[in-house]
Structures are given as structure tokens and as C-alpha cells.
Amino acid sequence: MSWDKLPGRAVNIAADGHGGTWATTLAGRIFYLPPKGYIWQPIEGSATVIATAGQQVVSLAKDTGKGQRWSGMSWESLGSERLIHITVNMQGSIWAVDTNNNIRKFEGAAASKPQIFPL
Amino acid sequence: MQTPPAYTGKSSPEWSTLPRVGASAAGISAFQDDLYYWDTEGKLFKWNKGLSKWTQAEGSVRQASVGTHGLWVLGKSTGQPYRWNAESEDWEEVSTEPLMTQLFVASGNDDVVAADSASESLYRLQQKKKIIIIHYFFFWPLPHSYLYKKVEWDVLG
Numbered sequence: 252m253s254w255d256k257l258p259g260r261a262v263n264i265a266a267d268g269h270g271g272t273w274a275t276t277l278a279g280r281i282f283y284l285p286p287k288g289y290i291w292q293p294i295e296g297s298a299t300v301i302a303t304a305g306q307q308v309v310s311l312a313k314d315t316g317k318g319q320r321w322s323g324m325s326w327e328s329l330g331s332e333r334l335i336h337i338t339v340n341m342q343g344s345i346w347a348v349d350t351n352n353n354i355r356k357f358e359g360a361a362a363s364k365p366q367i368f369p370l
Numbered sequence: 371m372q373t374p375p376a377y378t379g380k381s382s383p384e385w386s387t388l389p390r391v392g393a394s395a396a397g398i399s400a401f402q403d404d405l406y407y408w409d410t411e412g413k414l415f416k417w418n419k420g421l422s423k424w425t426q427a428e429g430s431v432r433q434a435s436v437g438t439h440g441l442w443v444l445g446k447s448t449g450q451p452y453r454w455n456a457e458s459e460d461w462e463e464v465s466t467e468p469l470m471t472q473l474f475v476a477s478g479n480d481d482v483v484a485a486d487s488a489s490e491s492l493y494r495l496q497q498k499k500k501i502i503i504i505h506y507f508f509f510w511p512l513p514h515s516y517l518y519k520k521v522e523w524d525v526l527g
Contacts, residue, residue, distance in 0.1 A: 253465050254484065254493035262487040265476045266437070266494075272483055274492060302476070304401055304437075330384030340400040346407075347385070352394030354407055355385040 257284070259291050263298075268305040268341065275301050279313030296326045305341035318347055318357065329357055391415060391424045401436040401477070408434050412446035429461060437477025444473055451475055451484070 259282065261274035270286030279297035284290075296319070298310035308321035311334050318329030318337050329345065332355060336348040345357035393409040400406075405417040412430040417423075429452070431443040441454040442464075451464040451473055466473070470486040470493070482495040 252495060253467060254470075254495060257483070257492035257494055259492055260490035261485055261492055262490055263474055264483045264485040264492055266481040266483045270481070272481070272492075272494070274485065277487075277490060302399075332385045336395075336397040338398045338400045340405075341402055344400065346388075346398050346400055346405065348395045348398055348407070349385070352396065352410065354388040354390050354395050354398060356388055357384060358386050359384045 258289055259284075263301055265301045265303040265308075267303040267308065273301050273303055273308060275299060275310070275313075281310070294321075300336055302338045304339050307339040307341065307343050307345075309337050309339045309345055311335070311337055316350065318345070320345070330359060389424075392426070397433060399434050399436045401438070404436045404441075406434050406436055406441070408432075414443065433474060435475050435477045437482070439477050439482050442475045442477050442482060444475060449473055453482075 257272070259274065261276050261282065263275040265273045267273065272284040274282050274284070274291070275298045276282070279299060281294040281296055281298050281301065282291035283294050285292070297313035298319070299313050301308070301310040309329070310319055310321070310326070311317070312319055312326070316333040316335065317331060318334050319326040320329055332347070333350045334347040334355070335350055337345065338347070339345045343361045347355045347357070349355050390407070392413045392415060393411045395407050396410045398405070398407040403419065406414060406427070408414045408431050412432060414427040414429050414431050414434055415424040416427050418425045429443055430446040432446045432449060434441065434443040439453070440456060443452050444450065445452060450466060452461040453464055455462045470484065470491070474485045474487060476483050484493040485491070486493070
């Protein structure tokens with residue numbers, strides 16, 4: 252096994268369920284690399300941690316540390332909790348670790364129509 | 371999926387607090403029915419649906435990610451990436467060439483990707499289907515050829 256270098260620079264990365272790749276830079280910018288693509292597409296908003304599963308994409312807003320979920324067009328807020336880590340499964344269930352190092356589960360409404368593709 | 375029960379202590383309307391074992395949680399990873407978290411001491415825990423509790427998994431990690439290709443972790447002390455081999459029930463070392471020092475791994479549906487925050491470089495492991503032709507010479511000189519696909523990890527491009 253060996254690694255193939257991808258173009259671009261980032262500090263956090265996630266692979267979605269359709270061959271797309273999501274990444275966040277040190278400055279908190281978010282980018283999406285389409286399946287078999289070579290050009291990163293900028294996504295609105297800012298994030299540190301990003302995680303995906305199937306069609307679900309979640310991240311932590313850089314400035315606030317609050318959870319957010321990608322709707323296909325924009326980021327939906329996941330409440331006011333400040334978090335340090337977040338994950339999502341293919342069914343759309345979301346778990347996180349908060350700033351007090353507790354494990355949290357999102358109890359809010361599920362995504363109405365998760366759309367992974369940003370464009 | 372049967373998930374950890376909500377803790378009755380501090381919680382907000384949007385987020386319930388789940389029970390945990392070990393030290394303070396540091397990170398969490400979910401995929402399908404699998405849910406793992408790791409604590410600040412590097413201990414890794416898996417949610418056991420049958421027992422409805424967290425059970426400690428083998429290994430000392432600084433980060434973990436679960437996906438289609440199983441469980442991937444970074445060793446706590448070295449940052450060396452490993453993947454869990456379910457058949458041998460042991461950790462399998464993964465290459466860090468090119469040099470990656472502050473790795474972050476993520477296992478998705480199709481790919482395993484990584485980011486090295488030290489260099490801000492991005493990497494991907496991708497499956498490659500390789501065709502192997504086997505000749506049987508039972509009826510020499512007319513070989514029977516069979517095609518089958520072997521899936522293995524390889525370098526892209």
C-alpha cells in the first residue's frame with residue numbers, strides 16, 4: 252500500500268460516498284474535489300473538522316466551533332453547542348465531542364434531502 | 371442502529387450527552403452501524419450494540435476513522451497509520467511514504483484519504499482492479515485462459 256498525492260493543500264480531509272473528497276485548509280476554507288476530479292471547488296462558509304458518510308456532510312464552523320450540516324446549497328446550523336470533533340453515519344445520525352470532552356448526539360431533525368453535490 | 375442511550379445529565383435541546391468510559395473524549399467516528407470514540411489518553415472504544423455499552427478496543431491511538439474499508443487509526447506515540455485486519459484480528463502497518471508526520475486519516479465509501487497537517491499535503495489510497503490471466507496447460511498446446519479480477523491496493527496514476 253502506498254499513498255498517492257492529491258493536488259492542493261489542506262489540514263483536514265474526508266471522503267464521501269460518491270468518490271468526492273472534502274477538505275478544509277488551515278485558514279478554515281472548505282473545498283470539494285469531485286470524483287475523478289483534479290480541481291478543488293471552493294465551498295461557502297468556514298470549517299475546521301469535516302466528516303462525511305454516504306450523502307451526509309458535517310463540519311465544525313471555524314469561528315464558533317458549532318456543528319453544521321451541508322444541505323447541498325449551504326450549511327445548516329446544528330445548534331449552539333461548541334464542539335471539537337464531529338462525525339456522521341450514512342443514515343444521517345450525528346455524534347460529536349464537545350469542548351468539555353463529552354460525547355454528544357444530535358437530536359434535532361434529520362436532513363430533509365441530503366445532497367452531497369455542492370453545485 | 372441501536373445507539374448509546376441519552377444521558378440524563380447536562381444536555382441541550384439539540385444535543386444529548388452520552389455516557390462514556392475512560393478519560394475525556396477526544397474524537398469520534400461513525401460508519402453504518404459502527405461507532406467509535408477515542409479519549410485524551412489514546413484509548414479507543416467501540417459501541418457494542420449487543421451489550422449496549424462501550425467496550426475498549428485494542429490499540430493506543432491519536433485519531434481513528436471507520437469506513438467501508440474498515441477501521442484506520444494513527445498510533446498515539448508515533449502517528450504511524452494502521453488499519454485493522456479483521457481476518458488476522460491484528461493491526462496492519464500502513465506506509466507513511468511519502469513522509470507524513472501529522473497525519474489525519476478518513477475512510478469513506480470508496481477511498482481512504484489522508485491529510486498531513488505538517489506539510490498541508492493530501493493523499494489518497496485507491497483500489498485498483500488488476501486482471502490476471504492464468505493458463506492451464508491440461509490440453510497443451512491449446513491453453514485454456516481464465517480471467518478473474520483481483521482487488522488490491524496500488525498507487526494511483
